[in-house]
Amino acid sequence: MSGKGKSLELVPTKERIARVAVRLFSKKGFKGTTIKDIAGEVGITEGAIYRHFSSKEDIIRYLTRRITEELVDLIRREVLKERTFTGMVERLVEVLMDFAFKNPDSFRYLTVYHILREEIPQEDLPGRKILEIFRRAYEKGETDLLPEVALSLVIGSIDRLFILRELGVSVAEEDTLLREMKKAILRAFRGP
Amino acid sequence: MSGKGKSLELVPTKERIARVAVRLFSKKGFKGTTIKDIAGEVGITEGAIYRHFSSKEDIIRYLTRRITEELVDLIRREVLKERTFTGMVERLVEVLMDFAFKNPDSFRYLTVYHILREEIPQEDLPGRKILEIFRRAYEKGETDLLPEVALSLVIGSIDRLFILRELGVSVAEEDTLLREMKKAILRAFRGP
Amino acid sequence: MSGKGKSLELVPTKERIARVAVRLFSKKGFKGTTIKDIAGEVGITEGAIYRHFSSKEDIIRYLTRRITEELVDLIRREVLKERTFTGMVERLVEVLMDFAFKNPDSFRYLTVYHILREEIPQEDLPGRKILEIFRRAYEKGETDLLPEVALSLVIGSIDRLFILRELGVSVAEEDTLLREMKKAILRAFRGP
Amino acid sequence: MSGKGKSLELVPTKERIARVAVRLFSKKGFKGTTIKDIAGEVGITEGAIYRHFSSKEDIIRYLTRRITEELVDLIRREVLKERTFTGMVERLVEVLMDFAFKNPDSFRYLTVYHILREEIPQEDLPGRKILEIFRRAYEKGETDLLPEVALSLVIGSIDRLFILRELGVSVAEEDTLLREMKKAILRAFRGP
């Protein structure tokens, strides 16, 4: 009855709502996405949403926590284990881009969240975690890039690349993009 | 009442609406900003807005065209005149960051527009202009960075830096940020 | 709660909206009737209207089609089956006046629609159907009245009689009015 | 400088407003016509209207009184002087149709006024005057048509004919229409 990924109908409704919501929020913003929009794409009625989430705000909180945790976990598991700083940067780009290729909506969601939300609990967001990495490296003299510049460089570049990709501006293969982005970013981190 | 003075009261209402609108749109998004919000901050009633703009959509069109033209003009005048590719990249970062320091709302507005708008007449946006620069350089062998990666690197990094700045994550001086960002980006463009 | 009874509460909301709307539109015009007016008389809130009709325009379209179809059907079934032209005119007056006595609001609605709407899909309106009857009779020599004069005579007279009735100018019994109107109109159609 | 009807610019603004207003009111109704509509077609701004009329209501009152007086005067001068009842009916049709041919907007205006206005000072309207004629004739036995039926027949038929004419349904010449309408109506009044 369960197995791995049977038919779409077996995905629980709450999960289907979450998937649709993250896509719509990431494309149209929070106010730009209505409960009706979400319900419509899920294939249920508006009222049904409230069986799974107590409010629109609740959906946003749920998604933000979930995406953040997933990404922070990834960084913790995949990036922090690296020995060298260069290794960490390389792995960071790989992890972020891999995440973005697999979950473009979730990746975009975080950007939209950063830009549009007025009150952001910064400590919990992935950016904070990454900033810490760069801060420590900066203090230890492993890089001469200002931590916030380093963070902007990595997150901003990748983020924008995926926007361009969705706009159809970039049509390159996934592995090409990964290789090229890694090349550019690693050079920026390399000393003068 | 006071000749050709430049006191704040003499700024025409349409311009005051535009300034408030660009700030609010860039912070709360298009749907997240109401006509009432705008009117309230300008100090007029909602109805008065409609003497100057025919609709909310009209305000958005006006702002987009205006900001785009200003930035495209700047790039045309300041960046394209450079002789070397490195000179162009350097000047590009300077021009963009200078624009962003002076017009943070307008700069953010463009990002928000990119992310939230569904139908974008891409040709007209500044990014398009910059992409062309990178494309030509790539074809001439002046850089080995994929054009879309180069564009993402420059625009994305700067864009994100200003988001971090507004979130209070970065508190460095303007000229420090400019110098550091230029350093990082120029390195990325330098050959291997 | 009470089986298939026909108590007023069991009339579906959409139908209740339609009935109120046809009355208000026919008395105060389209712009003169507000959604709030309609909702208020139905006993629901303005927003509830939009669960049943997508817009005010949608209500107007719905009513126009419905009333038109009913009247055209009536004419088709009751008038066209008559053998003689005189019989058709007589039956036409009966059918129209009977319809107007029973559905004064619907009858008035059509008049208001004729007068106030700018773009009318004429083919669909009952008048068109009647005009055809008169045209054919005119061509066959069954009457010497110009088709448009004949149509004006029948529709215009009846229409105006009902306006006078609602203004309180005419207080005669229904069957008196029917008899007298029939007498007048039939004479007009009779040869010289 | 004055003479009889020089250039259009010499028509006083108040008169130009009145002419535009009667046309718009007669086509779009009272609520459906805005001060801006009127001002726009006159070629002045909204504020300027208020130099000539104290309110929209004032324009309506002015037009109603003016059109009514003109028509009542016409009836008094042209119809009541006839010796025979048949002569009066004939002259009435002539006068009404001539008025409608020359002032289609004013003629329509009265219809719209009858239908849409909630409070009508009936005594003053032309219909009242005509009804009196038919009442007296009915009492004297000069016609066997019920006064309200007679009134509906004359006013309603002519009214509708002009609506059809504006809708493009009738394309006959003016004198043809007059002759045919007179023929039809006179027959209706003729005894059995």
Next chain:
DNA sequence: TATGAATGAGCTTTCATTCAT
């Protein structure tokens, strides 16, 4: 007289949320 900016009330419509079924 006329303009044009502004007001304030009211319009149509949207939308998050509730609730009886």
Next chain:
DNA sequence: TATGAATGAAAGCTCATTCAT
């Protein structure tokens, strides 16, 4: 769990009217 009708607040927009110039 889900539906669908309804609410009520707020959105975008319109419009008669006012007023300084």
